Amino acid sequence: MASRAPQRPNNASPQGKICQFKLVLLGESAVGKSSLVLRFVKGQFHEYQESTIGAAFLTQTVCLQDTTVKFEIWDTAGQERYHSLAPMYYRGAQAAIVVYDITNQDTFARAKTWVKELQRQASPNIVIALAGNKSDLSNKRMVDHDEAAAYSDENGLLFMETSAKTAMHVNDIFLAIAEKLPKNDAGGTAANRPTSGVDITQGGGSNPQGGCCGRSQ
């Protein structure tokens, strides 16, 4: 188990506007979805990460030149195992990382079906990144880098091979997503139907949301 103090993925200080986006993780069990998030959010890696329990809603901020992008990250909570992910999971997601394990061809095939599922279920504007995880195990590689890259090109996906263990390309993939996300007022799917909601955890009063990238659907 390696661990280091959590830090901002890049060191720029937050400035300008703040945009919040919902990002969902998808992929076969045990490809390292939770490990990627844990590395990105807390800078940690656990060799024997248990199947996801508990960690299912984390946030992390990425600072770009003039914008701060706050990711609200949804993990599958194991609901992918028996194909029981609820539509709620995809709802309003503005970004997704589909993860496979480069040492397991089946997980790559499965990743492709998740991409199709996203194209069917999620918003048409969703930014999808494909992550070939466990790149530290390249001596056991079963999925060809160029094949995955070509597939990503064809489908308009961002693509990187990552390692939650060594941290390689973990911050980069989130940064690439942050850069690709639309940050104007109509950014993301959420702002398509601007409405005001209520915050039921507060005592009362309406809580109009909106403006830049606000999750205001």
Place this chain on the structure above:
Amino acid sequence: MDEEYDVLILGTGLTECILSGLFSVEGKKVLHMDRNKYYGGAATSLCPLENLYEKFGKGSPPESMGRGRDWNVDLIPKFLMASGKLVQLLIHTNVTRYLQFKSVEGSYVLREGKINKLPSTAKEALGTSLFGLLEMRRFKNLLQYMAKYSAEDPTTHEGCPPTVPMTAVYDKFGVGSSSRDIIGHAISLHTTEDYLRLPCLETIKRVQLYYESISRYGSSPYLYPLYGLGELPQGFARLSAIYGGTYMLDKPIEKIEQVDGKIAVTSQGETVIGKMIVGDPSYFPDRVKKVGQVVRAICILSHPLPNTSDSLSCQIIFPQNQVKPPRRHDIFVCCVSYAHNVAGNGKFLAIVSTQVETSNPEAELQPALNYLGVIDEKFVEVSDLYEPKDDGKESKVFISKSYDASTHFESTCNDILDIYERVNGKEFKFGDPVNVETVCGE
């Protein structure tokens, strides 16, 4: 699948998903299955719209309905009371973070053939045409009395202890039939006149809940989740999964047996064992009894309901003695729209429902349907209401009740908390909110 679980749960309706979440949070090992491919069971929200047309054998939706994916059509119409038990459960479990709510814009009631807004503020009350000036004063005095009423404090009773029938309280304030209808049906949401003979405390508590709820967001006491009520079970299922609950959809259940004091469930040839089982009535046809029927008409409209100030969401109550012919149970209309991401652009969904009293249930809805204006399409369904024959304490089979005709979740929550108590042998306590971040170890 060959392990033993603390609790097996069948059906992913709201009741089952909330219990699943509560049990998983407590550390119970839960396996939750549904025969359907989707979450929500009888209380799901159908998406896309094609599924609704298919379910009712109406072919495919016309082009005027827009994209099918924009629709999430509730099969059971209900709103959340802003201060009610479901909201407390949502806050307690932090499931609020997965959902977004909007306040329902208004609550209306039929009175002498006219749709009137229920006043939500003192100012609105002065302008209402629901009753005359004298009656208004009596109504106001009664509401003030009920707001202060406390079962434990006899000084607030003014001669009407909690056990006297509600009629005694009405008589004490000399209120007329209009006030009685409004308090009993539109505010306390009793569906029949039976409450008049029952202890007044229940009605007073309901009035207090109504006004507590209305004071939170203003125009009505009700909340509604964006994307439909089907989001609620999904949110609690996610909570359960986060705490280790296992979810399997599309699992036909072949056999449920009691073996050595445990429960064995067989699906697709595989058998799992649980210390107990919880499920909705549809999984236990031999263990439930029919207690009534509800008729519901899902209506698609291209306009807001007439006489509701163009509300994008509202409730209309048709008290039983205000419709012709008079009936025993009230008729309800729950209306939501494209503003809640449940209907195509510019479209409205009005669900009309009541408890069945005759052999022609659809005709029973007509007095309310007459007030909806042009109906683009109508889907009518009659559902049986079931209750378990036993409390499950002996059999370890805990069965929920069907979703009743009421338009909010209070009775559903009572059932949930009651099953919780029977399963655990202790009452559910609303404590500090569950904190998901704490659980993940940091």
